[in-house]
Amino acid sequence: MQLGRELSPRAALLSPRGRVLENGMPRFFKRLGEGIFDINDLTEQTHGLARFVQEAAKAYRFDPDKVVAVGYSNGANIAGSMLILHPEALAGAVLFRPMVPFVPDTMPQLPGKPILILAASRDTMVRKEETERLASLLGRAGADVTLRWADATHAISGEELKTAREWLSVEF
Numbered sequence: 001m002q003l004g005r006e007l008s009p010r011a012a013l014l015s016p017r018g019r020v021l022e023n024g025m026p027r028f029f030k031r032l033g034e035g036i037f038d039i040n041d042l043t044e045q046t047h048g049l050a051r052f053v054q055e056a057a058k059a060y061r062f063d064p065d066k067v068v069a070v071g072y073s074n075g076a077n078i079a080g081s082m083l084i085l086h087p088e089a090l091a092g093a094v095l096f097r098p099m100v101p102f103v104p105d106t107m108p109q110l111p112g113k114p115i116l117i118l119a120a121s122r123d124t125m126v127r128k129e130e131t132e133r134l135a136s137l138l139g140r141a142g143a144d145v146t147l148r149w150a151d152a153t154h155a156i157s158g159e160e161l162k163t164a165r166e167w168l169s170v171e172f
Contacts, residue, residue, distance in 0.1 A: 014053070014056055014060070014062075014067075016049060016052055016053075018045075018074065018075075019045065019048070020045065027074045028045055028049065028074050028075060028077070028078035029041045029042040029044075029045040029046075029077075029078060029081075030042075034125065035099065035125065035126075035130075037077070037101060037102070039102055042077075042078070042081055042101060042102065043081075043085065045078065046078060046081040046085050046086065047085070047086075049078060049082060050082060050085070050086040050089045053067055053089055054089070064089070065091060066091050066172075067089065067091055068090065068091050068092045068093060068094070068168070068172055069082065069083075069090050069092075069093040069094070069095075070093070070094040070096075070164070070168075071093070071094070071095060071096065071098070072096040072097060072156060073096065073097045073098075073125070073154070076093075076095035076096050076097060076098035077098055077101045078101070079093050079095055079098070080093075080095060080098050080099075080100070080101045080134060080138075081101040081102070083108060083110060083113070083115070083141075083143070084101065084102070084104050084108050084141075085104075085108075087108040087109060087110050087141075091113070091114075091172070092113055092115060092116075092171060092172065093116070094115075094116045094118070094164045094167065095115065095116065095117045095118065095134075096118045096156050096160065096164075097118070097119065097120065097123060097125070097154055097156075098117060098119075098126070098131065098134055099126050099127075099130040099131065099133075099134060100130055100134045100137060103137065107137075107140060107141045109141065109142060110138060110141040110142045110143035111142040111143075112143070112144050113142070113143045113144065114143070114144045114146075114171040114172075115138055115144065115145045115146070116146045116148070116164060116167045116171075117131060117134065117135055117145065117146070117147045117148070118148050118150065118156070118160050118163065118164060119131040119147065119148070119149050119150070120149070120151075120152040120153055120154060121149055121150065121151050121152070122151065122153050123152070123153055123154045124153065125154045126154065131147070132147070135147045146167065148160075148163060
């Protein structure tokens, strides 16, 4: 794992890479099929990612209480899983094209935690209902969820990147 360039006096970029290969492509956790997650692997990989963030905070001397996840698709789903399993590990999140990773037995406590969900009305991989279910789940946990819909497919548009950048600058 590596630390990226410093973004501002307050921010740095830490870019973890998934440890699971699927058809030669790195992912954060295994799937059993499209939209069907291997929950045991997702849980194990989520715990490992949370440990990595804590270790990286020590090694690179950044405040672990100020980590904000920005993830797309599989990365957004593991960030959602971190919010559920390790709510203390993230100060907030920007989730591009997420779905509900799993429904927890016990709801996490996310009081006021800012979360931006960027969804697409023409996404053939993530159903609208799944996105809305995730927004509802995180909202019930107390998070301050902003859900934005774009007339787009599963790919991220330049306008959505601009939206995320502006949201981050206001929230953090």
